[in-house]
Amino acid sequence: MKYPIILLCLVLMQSALGMSTEEARHLQRRTGFHVDSKLTKKFESMTREQAVDFLMSRTRTTPLTPQPKWIEHFEYIYDAAIRMKKGQGQKADIKKIKQRTEQIIALFPNIPKPLVSKLRTAMDDEKKIRRVLNMISNRLLSKSLQAWWLEEMHKTESPLTERMTLFWHNHFATSFKKVKVLPWMYSQNLLLRRHAFGSFKDLLRDVSKDAAMLFYLDSNKNVKGAPNENFAREVMELFTLGEGNYSEKDIKEAARAFTGWNVDRLTGDYVFRHKQHDEGNKTILGQTGKFYGDDVLNIILQNKKTAEFITKKIWKEFVSPELNEAKINAIATTFFESGYEIKTLMREVFISDEFYKSSGQLIKSPVDLLVGTIKEFDIEPVNYLPYAMMAGRLGMELFDPPNVKGWPGGEKWINTSTLLIRKDLMTRLFRVGEKKEKANMMNPMQAMASMSTLDMKAVMKDRTRSQMLEEVLVLKPVSEIEDKKKDIAWARQIVLDPVYQLR
Amino acid sequence: MKRRDFLKTTLSLSALCMLPFPVMALAKEKKILILIELKGGNDGLNTLIPFSDPLYTKLRPSIGIKESEVLKLNSKLGFHPSLKFLHQSFKSNQLAILQGVGYANPNLSHFRSIDIWETATESEEYSDQGWLQQLSSKIGDGKELVKGIIVGDNAFGPFRGATSEVLVMDNPKRFLRKNAKLNLYENKQVLPSLKHILDVENSLSKTIEELRTKTEKVELPEMNDLPQDQVAGMIKALLSVLAAGHHVPVFKISIGGFDTHTEQLNQHARLLSVLDQTFQSLEKGLKQIGVWKESTLLTYSEFGRRPAENGSRGTDHGTANVHFAMGGTVRGGLYGKQPSLSNLDGEGNMKFTTDFKSIYSEVCQKIFKISDAEIVKKNKKLPGFLT
Structure with a gap:
């Protein structure tokens, strides 16, 4: 008793x-x-509270995975090409450029042969260097950078840091396809991680003056007398206040205040060009003065709508597409009063009752699906490149969101095309006795399967099937899961169940 | 309930219901729009050539097409020599030539500019919805297999933002083989996320089943003059879906390689003959299937190319471009105005004379009989190439 x-x-x-x-x-x-x-x-x-504080105490400000080796070579070639264009380069540089090119080629044993020969011959002609650099960036190095990030997401002890970095990447969206200089995309990623849980004020200020952003939203073209409104518009509409909380006039005036912001093409550093700055008075959100760009950011941050806009977006990403206005406003107030401390914001979200009632309301993004699957089933990728390519096929090219609004996400992740690819992929990864053929990098599905090892015995070692089912699926499966199957075939049923697409 | 049983029941039930009531839907014609994307930005100025303009030869000393080689349309304009079939078609009043097509504040990035074309936005606007997706509920008669099929590409293009009722495929037989493992679920889910996934899977299962029953027995019409290019497979795929008797209001196929920055003469000649043969084989195939009368072929591309050749005997990104339309719905002729070579913009590009959105507007009204769409209201002046 x-x-x-x-x-x-x-x-x-x-x-x-x-x-x-x-x-x-x-x-x-x-x-x-x-x-x-x-x-x-x-x-x-x-x-x-304790659990959330524990997670917060583990967040990182730097990545664990070492910088991709080609970045240094790329920077060298880029630097030399720009100098030569400016007439500062010497002929001898060509030889060093070629050495660096060979070093990049050596890093990728799988580069298609025609691309290699194109690369080699183009490096003879200084006029073509930039174009060829762009070509390999688009086709190869960008994938490698994506793979670098996926590896970090997989291996980090603080996946929350990566989730947050990804959130900011989607929020302050820029794409290598416009920026073109991949090391700038890389350093922006470092910046986003550094500030991921810091102050939104610092993050906004630094990302606005970051090379990738200055190029992506044409700040380098915004000059006195001929303003380019791209950055002024997006900073208000998409980064801070949200539509409806500013006027077209505010954008025009803000664009004038941002004139003079520019970027050093060689180093990627932010520079302020006094001569290009419009010194006149500007009236922005009701305040008038001889404002500079930083003043505009401060005015925007004084407006509580900014805290509400960010909180709403965090809610959609971490809680649910259904917005609980009252709760969001309460959290936004705390966030605003903390002086935009991101940790405070996230803590409020993660301890709220509403958060714990939202199971299954989110759809896994391609990255969630890929990284989630390798973590859940202890799959050890030999190479992350095919994973990066697969994420692209599924609609999520990292460092290349479709436009400045970022990925539409949510239900849009699943359409007739991507659902089939997701299912094919799971079938392929969970195949009994999959023959390990040589990886074909042009076929990411095949390459993924052949470069990934799944050891179901090890996966099932310390857990029962019912425990596994509850851990892997956020809700009860909707398809019939037959129990009389070998582990791998049993697991395949789970990952093919529609519920596996939810989190 | 297993999928097949479920389908059997629903099919036989619907068959029974149908018998006593041979409902004739109000005869809405089954129009077919076939979009042909020219990827990379076609050099319109070497496609439709203003051979009599001295500026043309001046701007293109090494890549200009000689007047003697041009297939003449009138005293000023002519076709590239590769476009033999299109030349014939124009002379027999079958081909519509849309001149100077572009948009205001042109963007010279491939990625951004194709977004603008496929979402039909202004240059500074962003939309997650393709222009056909915006009209999707108004396209078709409800009996179509799907609203659109994108052949040979992973992205939905003008249907971007769709989640179902659009398929992407390489060819129908391979598509069917690959996708045998779908289920049909009873979907009473209240959770929107799960409901959505089941909806997509269910609609896909039904579509695939429908495709399977008809497509397996199809014999394709004899095709022996297909272009030597990947587009050949896309043409076959498209024709085999139609030959099986499915109705699909929109297809998209694409020809790649138009980004001709260097040594473009031979390359471009090849690309244009692929384009020429694409039109020729589509016309032949669609006529044999018996759907030419309701078909419209229409090209698009992210931009044209710069009038002045560059230092590598190629051309850089440009703006205004020429496009083609052909089919049973098309009135042959020259539309719009050829842009001037003496009045170029700051980048040395031509100024557009026809907004591409007005072409879409006409497609909406004439082909899909849609009069209340945003794009129709905003673009009232039409080129007039459709009957």
């Missing part, structure tokens, strides 16, 4: 103090890419 009572007391105490198993799993799915049984146990002994 005694023991059951003690046991009952223990269970009650536990539930009073700690998170439920479901809550512990939910927190992991939303702040990371998968559910880890050990972490679930840990969270079960913690309150929501």
Whole structure:
């Protein structure tokens, strides 16, 4: 008689103090890419606040994965090409450019042969260097940069850091296709991670003056007398206030205030060109003065609509597409009053009741699906390139969102084309006795399968099938899961179930 | 319930219902729009050539087409020698030539400019919805297989933003083989995310089943003059879907390689003969299937190319361009105005004379009988190339 009572007391105490198993799993799915049984146990002994503080204490400001090796070579070639164009280069540079080109080629044993010969011959002609650099950037190096980030997402101990960096990448969207200088996309990524959980004020200021952004939104073309409104418009519409909270006049005036902002083509550093700056008075959101660009950002930040806009977007990304206006406004107020501390904002979201009632309301992005699958099933990719290509096929080219609005996301991730690819991919990864053919890099599906090892025995070692099912699927499966199957075939049914697409 | 059983029941039920009521839907014609994307930006000035303009030869000393080689249309304009079939078609009043097509504040980036074309926005606007997706609910008669099929491409292009009712495929047989593992679910989900996924999977299952039953037995018409290019496979795919008796209001196929920055003479000649043969084989195939009368072929491309040749005997990104339309719905002739070579913009590009959105507007009204769409209201002046 005694023991059951003690046991009952223990269970009650536990539930009073700690998170439920479901809550512990939910927190992991939303702040990371998968559910880890050990972490679930840990969270079960913690309150929501403790668990969230634990996650926050682990966030990083730098990546774990080393910088891709070609970046240094790229920078050298780029630098030399720009100098030669300016007439500062010497003929001897051509030889060094060729050496660097060979070093890049050596890094990618899978470069298609025609591309290699194109690269080699083009480096003879200084006029063609930039164009060829763009060509390999588009076709090869961009994929490698995407692979670098996917590796970081996979290996980091703070997946929340990567989720947040990805959120900011989608928010302050820029694309290598316009920016073209890939090292700038890389350094922007470092910037976003550095500020991911810092102050939104700092983030906004720094990302606005970042090379990739200055190029992407034409700040370099915004000069006194001939303003280019691109940045002024998007900073208000998409980065801070949101549509309806400013006028066309505000944009025009702000564009004048931003004149003079430019970028050093050689170093990628922000420069202010006094001669190009419009010194006159500007009236922006009701305030008048001889404003500079930084003043505009400050005026925008003084407006609480900015905190509301960011909070709403965080809600859509981390909680649900259904907006709880009252809760969002309350969190936005806290965020605003904290002076835009991102940690405060995220903490409020992750401890809210609404957050824990939103299981399954989000659809996995291609990155969620890919990184989630390799983490959930301990798949060890030999090479992340085919994963990067696969994300592209599924509609998510990292460093290349479709436009400044970012990826539409949500339900748009799943259409007749991407659903089939997602299913094909799962079938391929969870195939019994998959023959390991040589990877064909032109066929990401085949390359992924042949470069990934799935050891179901190890995956199932410390967990029962029913535990696994609950960890992998956020809701009960909608298809019939037959139990009388070998582990891999059994697991395949789970990853093919529509519920596997949710988180 | 297993998928096949479910389908059997629904099919036989609907068959029973149909019998006593041979409902004739108000005869809405089954129009077919076939879009041909010329990827990379076609050099319109070496496609439709203003051979009598001395500026043409001056701007293009090494890549200009000689007057003696031009297939003349009138005293000023002529076709590139590769366009033999299109030349014939123009003379027999079958081909519509749309001149000077472009838009205000042109963007010279491939990616951004094709976005503008495919979403039908102004140069500074962004939309996640393709222009045909915006009209999707008004396209078709409800009995179509899907609203559109994108052949040989992964992206939805002008249907971007769609989640169902649009398919992408290389060829129908391979598509059917690959996609055998779909389910049909009873979908009473209240959770929007899950409901959406089941909706997409269900609609795909039904479409594939329908495609399968008809397509497996199809014999394609004899095609022996297909272009030597990847587009040949796309043409076959498109024709085999139609030959199976499916109705699909929109197809998109594409020809790649038009970004001719260097040594473009031979390259461009080849590309244009691929384009020429694409029109020829589509006309032949569609006529054999018996759907030429309701078909419209229409080209598009992100931009034209710069009038002045560059230093590598190629051309850089430009603006205004020439486009073609042909089919049972098309009134042959020259439309719009050829842009002037003496009045170029700051980048040395031609100024457009016809907004591409007015072409779309006409397609909406004449082909799909849509009069209340935004694009129609905003673009009232039509080129007039459709009957």
